[in-house]
Amino acid sequence: MRIDSPFRRFFRVTGMVSIVCWSYAAPAAAQRLPSTVFAVDADVIGGSVSYAWDGADGTYWGVGAGLGGTVLGYMVFAGGHFAEGVSYSDRDTARDKFLFELAHIEGFRRWSPTVRADYDVGVRTSLFFHSDSSDDDFGGGVFVGAYTKAMWGWPRLKFGPGVLIGLFTEGRRTREFGVFVSPLSGRVSFGW
Numbered sequence: 001m002r003i004d005s006p007f008r009r010f011f012r013v014t015g016m017v018s019i020v021c022w023s024y025a026a027p028a029a030a031q032r033l034p035s036t037v038f039a040v041d042a043d044v045i046g047g048s049v050s051y052a053w054d055g056a057d058g059t060y061w062g063v064g065a066g067l068g069g070t071v072l073g074y075m076v077f078a079g080g081h082f083a084e085g086v087s088y089s090d091r092d093t094a095r096d097k098f099l100f101e102l103a104h105i106e107g108f109r110r111w112s113p114t115v116r117a118d119y120d121v122g123v124r125t126s127l128f129f130h131s132d133s134s135d136d137d138f139g140g141g142v143f144v145g146a147y148t149k150a151m152w153g154w155p156r157l158k159f160g161p162g163v164l165i166g167l168f169t170e171g172r173r174t175r176e177f178g179v180f181v182s183p184l185s186g187r188v189s190f191g192w
Contacts, residue, residue, distance in 0.1 A: 033058055033112055034191025041149075043070040043185045046101070052110050060110040062120075069101030069128075070182045079176030082130070082168050088177075094132035099168075099180065102127045102140075106147065115155040118187070121148045130170060141170040143180075151187050158187045 035054040041047055046068015052060035076085040080092050082099065108122025124147040129138040145166010151158035164180040 033115060037062075037110075037189055037191045039064075039187050039189045041066065041185055041187045043068065043182065044072055045069065048104070048106075050106075050108075052108075055109070058112045060112070062108050062110055062122075064106045064108065065104065067103050069104075070185065071100065072184065073099060073101075073180055073182045075099060075178055075180050078168065078178035078180075081170075081174045082176050082178050092132075092134070094134035097132040098130065100129045101143070102129055104143075108147075116153060116158070118151040118158060118189075119148070120151075122146065124164065124166075126164075128168075139170050141168060141174075143168050149185070151185075153187075156189055158189070159184060160187075161185075 037050075037052045037060060039050045039052070041050065041064075046066060048064050048066025050062050050064030052062030055061050074084055075082050075097065077083070078085075078087060080087055080089045081094075082097065083091060084097050104124055104126030106122050106124040108120045111119045111121075113119075124143070124145065126143045128141050128143055130141050131138045143164060143166060145164060147162060147164050149160060149162040151160040153159050162182040162185060164178075164182075166177070167175060168178045168180075169175040
């Protein structure tokens with residue numbers, strides 16, 4: 001009997017949605033993509049702004065910053081302290097783990113194969129709150145690593161998931177590699 005992990009299910013669904021979007025999309029060259037894009041991304045509790053400029057045929061370089069994050073996020077892979085899903089080390093005894101991104105800055109490369117799809121890959125650093133059943137208050141931490149976000153929809157309004165991959169740390173005592181998935185956010189884009 002094969003057990004399907006949440007991590008595998010997420011990437012299977014994301015892959016299927018990508019294939020459907022690409023099958024209905026015309027080539028980027030035929031759609032007149034803007035040379036500059038200002039975007040506002042919204043999560044459940046928080047959001048960010050980004051500015052991207054033309055790199056070449058359907059690609060952009062960009063920077064962004066934001067406050068807040070998603071309460072729907074899930075740490076699919078990490079060490080024993082942060083893991084909610086799969087862990088590569090012995091877990092601590094704490095339950096009810098929660099991680100919330102407080103503020104972030106990012107630099108990215110955006111690929112827009114059509115006006116209906118954006119794929120961001122970049123570097124990101126952020127401050128976050130973390131709590132679990134072992135204490136009554138939140139602990140602060142820092143994330144440094146890569147991120148990716150896939151957005152599909154209409155020319156101005158898109159929705160999609162995001163993934164953070166990198167080092168999550170709460171000071172010197174806790175440093176772990178992790179994969180954090182944010183299942184849904186929205187983007188409103190303005191191009192010129």
